[in-house]
Amino acid sequence: xxxxxxxxxxxxxxxxxxxxxxxxxxxxxxxxxxxxxxxxxxxxxxxxxxxxxxxxxxxxxxxxxxxxxxxxxxxxxxxxxxxxxxxxxxxxxxxxxxxxxxxxxxxxxxxxxxxxxxxxxxxxxxxxxxxxxxxxxxxxxxxxxxxxxxxxxxxxxxxxxxxxxxxxxxxxxxxxxxxxxxxxxxxxxxxxxxxxxxxxxxxxxxxxxxxxxxxxxxxxxxxxxxxxxxxxxxxxxxxxxxxxxxxxxxxxxxxxxxxxxxxxxxxxxxxxxxxxxxxxxxxxxxxxxxxxxxxxxxxxxxxxxxxxxxxxxxxxxxxxxxxxxxxxxxxxxxxxxxxxxxxxxxxxxxxxxxxxxxxxxxxxxxxxxxxxxxxxxxxxxxxxxxxxxxxxxxxxxxxxxxxxxxxxxxxxxxxxxxxxxxxxxxxxxxxxxxxxxxxxxxxxxxxxxxxxxxxxxxxxxxxxxxxxxxxxxxxxxxxxxxxxxxxxxxxxxxxxxxxxxxxxxxxxxxxxxxxxxxxxxxxxxxxxxxxxxxxxxxxxxxxxxxxxxxxxxxxxxxxxxxxxxxxxxxxxxxxxxxxxxxxxxxxxxxxxxxxxxxxxxxxxxxxxxxxxxxxxxxxxxxxxxxxxxxxxxxxxxxxxxxxxxxxxxxxxxxxxxxxxxxxxxxxxxxxxxxxxxxxxxxxxxxxxxxxxxxxxxxxxxxxxxxxxxxxxxxxxxxxxxxxxxxxxxxxxxxxxxxxxxxxxxxxxxxxxxxxxxxxxxxxxxxxxxxxxxxxxxxxxxxxxxxxxxxxxxxxxxxxxxxxxxxxxxxxxxxxxxxxxxxxxxxxxxxxxxxxxxxxxxxxxxxxxxxxxxxxxxxxxxxxxxxxxxxxxxxxxxxxxxxxxxxxxxxxxxxxxxxxxxxxxxxxxxxxxxxxxxxxxxxxxxxxxxx
Numbered sequence: 001x002x003x004x005x006x007x008x009x010x011x012x013x014x015x016x017x018x019x020x021x022x023x024x025x026x027x028x029x030x031x032x033x034x035x036x037x038x039x040x041x042x043x044x045x046x047x048x049x050x051x052x053x054x055x056x057x058x059x060x061x062x063x064x065x066x067x068x069x070x071x072x073x074x075x076x077x078x079x080x081x082x083x084x085x086x087x088x089x090x091x092x093x094x095x096x097x098x099x100x101x102x103x104x105x106x107x108x109x110x111x112x113x114x115x116x117x118x119x120x121x122x123x124x125x126x127x128x129x130x131x132x133x134x135x136x137x138x139x140x141x142x143x144x145x146x147x148x149x150x151x152x153x154x155x156x157x158x159x160x161x162x163x164x165x166x167x168x169x170x171x172x173x174x175x176x177x178x179x180x181x182x183x184x185x186x187x188x189x190x191x192x193x194x195x196x197x198x199x200x201x202x203x204x205x206x207x208x209x210x211x212x213x214x215x216x217x218x219x220x221x222x223x224x225x226x227x228x229x230x231x232x233x234x235x236x237x238x239x240x241x242x243x244x245x246x247x248x249x250x251x252x253x254x255x256x257x258x259x260x261x262x263x264x265x266x267x268x269x270x271x272x273x274x275x276x277x278x279x280x281x282x283x284x285x286x287x288x289x290x291x292x293x294x295x296x297x298x299x300x301x302x303x304x305x306x307x308x309x310x311x312x313x314x315x316x317x318x319x320x321x322x323x324x325x326x327x328x329x330x331x332x333x334x335x336x337x338x339x340x341x342x343x344x345x346x347x348x349x350x351x352x353x354x355x356x357x358x359x360x361x362x363x364x365x366x367x368x369x370x371x372x373x374x375x376x377x378x379x380x381x382x383x384x385x386x387x388x389x390x391x392x393x394x395x396x397x398x399x400x401x402x403x404x405x406x407x408x409x410x411x412x413x414x415x416x417x418x419x420x421x422x423x424x425x426x427x428x429x430x431x432x433x434x435x436x437x438x439x440x441x442x443x444x445x446x447x448x449x450x451x452x453x454x455x456x457x458x459x460x461x462x463x464x465x466x467x468x469x470x471x472x473x474x475x476x477x478x479x480x481x482x483x484x485x486x487x488x489x490x491x492x493x494x495x496x497x498x499x500x501x502x503x504x505x506x507x508x509x510x511x512x513x514x515x516x517x518x519x520x521x522x523x524x525x526x527x528x529x530x531x532x533x534x535x536x537x538x539x540x541x542x543x544x545x546x547x548x549x550x551x552x553x554x555x556x557x558x559x560x561x562x563x564x565x566x567x568x569x570x571x572x573x574x575x576x577x578x579x580x581x582x583x584x585x586x587x588x589x590x591x592x593x594x595x596x597x598x599x600x601x602x603x604x605x606x607x608x609x610x611x612x613x614x615x616x617x618x619x620x621x622x623x624x625x626x627x628x629x630x631x632x633x634x635x636x637x638x639x640x641x642x643x644x645x646x647x648x649x650x651x652x653x654x655x656x657x658x659x660x661x662x663x664x665x666x667x668x669x670x671x672x673x674x675x676x677x678x679x680x681x682x683x684x685x686x687x688x689x690x691x692x693x694x695x696x697x698x699x700x701x702x703x704x705x706x707x708x709x710x711x712x713x714x715x716x717x718x719x720x721x722x723x724x725x726x727x728x729x730x731x732x733x734x735x736x737x738x739x740x741x742x743x744x745x746x747x748x749x750x751x752x753x754x755x756x757x758x759x760x761x762x763x764x765x766x767x768x769x770x771x772x773x774x775x776x777x778x779x780x781x782x783x784x785x786x787x788x789x790x791x792x793x794x795x796x797x798x799x800x801x802x803x804x805x806x807x808x809x810x811x812x813x814x815x816x817x818x819x820x821x822x823x824x825x826x827x828x829x830x831x832x833x834x835x836x837x838x839x840x841x842x843x844x845x846x847x848x849x850x851x852x853x854x855x856x857x858x859x860x861x862x863x864x865x866x867x868x869x870x871x872x873x874x875x876x877x878x879x880x881x882x883x884x885x886x887x888x889x890x891x892x893x894x895x896x897x898x899x900x901x902x903x904x905x906x907x908x909x910x911x912x913x914x915x916x917x918x919x920x921x922x923x924x925x926x927x928x929x930x
Contacts, residue, residue: 033085040272052082066649264355277375281386287371300589303524336369345373361728404637421627427593433615437587438467476615485615567640597622628661682879685906689887699822714750721757726813733824757793800824811874862897
């Protein structure tokens with residue numbers, strides 16, 4: 001971004017919430033950083049200064065803030081510099097207060113009263129009525145000692161940590177010593193393994209023991225349901241470092257790993273890049289450096305294999321103790337799961353800011369697990385960067401060792417936060433998956449029945465019963481091929497959780513215990529190993545009679561999985577595809593998620609029975625209706641929560657559905673929205689009410705399929721392509737409608753007319769094809785701008801909510817005009833949407849005379865519109881026109897939901913002529929200025 005010379009660019013305002021912390025709204029001077037200025041890598045824009053001041057104030061006051069700063073205004077740097085300035089000042093104030101309290105110890109009696117009441121919320125002991133003087137004196141002295149001991153202990157820990165990190169930062173010899181020690185350890189392990197192999201060859205290994213070894217890892221270990229292991233994240237409980245107290249920190253989360261890596265790079269470039277203790281967290285899929293585990297591909301398989309290897313490591317000691325009595329089978333352990341090496345990795349992470357890629361490279365170099373090593377760094381870290389799921393999903397948060405009490409949380413790219421929480425806590429399973437899992441589990445139980453403990457058998461039978469009843473609810477029989485079972489009554493039925501449990505006759509089963517068993521026993525991993533070993537084509541021929549029965553399991557499972565294919569094809573895929581299909585999808589793993597979802601409170605969700613042509617095509621889905629229940633703990637525990645994004649309008653959903661339902665006091669909520677850094681003359685938003693032939697533009701479900709509406713859209717684009725240079729991006733409400741319009745234009749010849757001015761590209765449905773289309777689109781625009789001639793660039797036909805409506809930058813010539821065809825309302829006939837709307841009408845008050853369901857319907861549409869039209873303007877010197885093709889955009893209720901910086905500059909044009917004149921003037925003026 002360029003240095004902010006444009007002092008007056010943009011606009012800012014704190015939107016009317018009670019207790020706004022915006023500097024302009026405050027009666028006096030707003031809280032700000034020590035010295036009055038925020039450290040910044042360049043002269044900040046005025047709107048960045050206002051953003052940072054409002055952010056600092058919200059953190060200081062412990063608010064829940066909704067912050068909007070359009071893309072291209074330097075939001076990431078504003079978040080970094082504003083939040084880390086507050087954290088730096090907070091730490092300095094805390095240390096000064098500690099020093100003051102410790103100084104009181106030397107003042108004798110005069111400092112005692114101040115010392116015992118120094119901490120907030122600490123009662124004064126001598127005021128306790130009815131206590132004898134000696135009791136009061138004893139309690140007072142104990143409180144003095146406790147305060148001083150706690151402060152001294154914290155100081156010692158902090159000094160020890162700082163000294164350790166300083167040594168690593170400046171003493172390169174320590175790194176070389178650690179590398180040398182790793183090499184020696186590796187060599188010792190290699191020689192030890194070699195000697196064991198030689199000894200076992202000399203002694204001769206029992207044939208039966210070899211057979212046991214083949215299957216040992218498939219047998220479920222004895223399950224202790226009531227035993228709570230005091231192990232945090234799989235690490236030994238006697239490690240001193242796990243007792244390290246969590247310092248006050250900022251948790252920053254975003255949607256994708258690439259967005260997080262970009263944020264970390266911004267931190268590295270900022271004035272805080274050298275002295276901030278930052279740790280990046282991620283999934284095992286992103287952080288695992290064990291190639292054997294990484295090759296499993298699917299996240300759940302990687303998770304289960306990792307947990308299993310940890311378990312093996314913890315059981316190793318007891319195995320060694322038993323070695324003299326009975327030879328045990330060796331278990332695979334992860335060579336990267338070394339406590340000593342992970343400690344070294346932790347310190348390296350805290351010394352220098354690293355993104356995910358750098359963390360993985362460090363893990364490979366140090367032979368330490370980045371996934372667990374990064375978790376060691378959490379307590380001492382000042383800034384923790386992590387994906388949405390790790391923060392918003394409580395079991396994942398707990399497993400990672402994340403403690404939110406009195407901490408700061410910043411959720412970036414939060415425009416779809418409600419949908420994200422809903423998706424994380426929803427689950428769907430198909431009939432074919434249910435039958436497939438039942439078949440696998442039944443054959444597993446029959447094979448190992450004599451070797452499984454009673455408790456394991458009990459839980460396996462319960463899971464089998466659950467699967468059987470779920471299939472019955474879909475109208476099928478679990479023992480028959482689901483793709484051959486026709487469903488008598490097709491359609492969609494919604495049920496409350498309790499009704500579903502009663503009607504499926506599983507209300508007598510404790511789902512919490514079953515869920516915990518699935519999680520702790522790693523049954524899905526054992527089952528996957530079982531199918532992989534005995535169900536695969538490579539191992540179909542067995543000498544054992546019992547194994548021969550399993551030889552056909554692979555084929556049966558494939559027919560079950562094909563049953564979920566809506567096309568109903570029975571053709572067998574190629575061998576490699578078969579392996580991939582089984583390898584990347586273990587049905588029981590999916591079903592575990594559904595069982596977990598059923599443990600939600602009855603009023604907070606619904607179960608959707610979707611009965612299609614066959615049982616295999618049918619499905620059960622849990623729909624979370626109240627995402628606030630899973631967000632409530634975050635806002636309750638944290639000191640402050642900031643929800644930020646480039647386009648947060650309309651914000652009513654966040655206030656009502658998320659914050660109000662989570663029990664947040666309206667006085668604690670603050671909204672901040674700022675303008676854009678571009679000058680007003682660099683953007684031309686137009687609401688167009690009619691086309692060139694005076695056809696009114698209203699793309700409802702009833703009218704949009706009319707030939708005259710599709711013709712009018714084509715004529716508008718033909719005119720645009722004559723005057724707009726570079727790229728034009730046209731968004732349609734759906735893939736189906738875009739395909740329909742394209743076919744109509746092809747038939748009428750409009751497509752040929754368009755192609756004479758701009759090369760036409762269509763957004764692909766497959767994610768892996770998007771990059772190639774974008775590359776060709778950009779090349780075409782570049783060629784036209786260099787060559788001149790009749791062709792003026794390219795036209796990209798995209799879809800709202802598709803791959804290109806979020807996260808893609810159409811800056812400069814890639815997006816000189818963005819066109820929105822119609823209003824992308826969601827499908828009102830969707831059972832999920834209807835249930836959500838009904839639930840809102842029952843639980844929410846009416847807003848400004850509108851039913852909550854209607855507000856939701858409009859907000860879903862406008863959030864999608866705002867995300868799409870925000871793709872074009874990406875930096876201060878960029879320019880673009882925005883064309884909204886539908887007269888309904890001019891309605892006040894809709895118009896007011898556009899982003900403020902676009903709304904302020906929008907023109908409503910009833911006729912096409914005046915709109916076209918404005919567009920021609922705008923683009924000619926900009927082209928001449930280039």
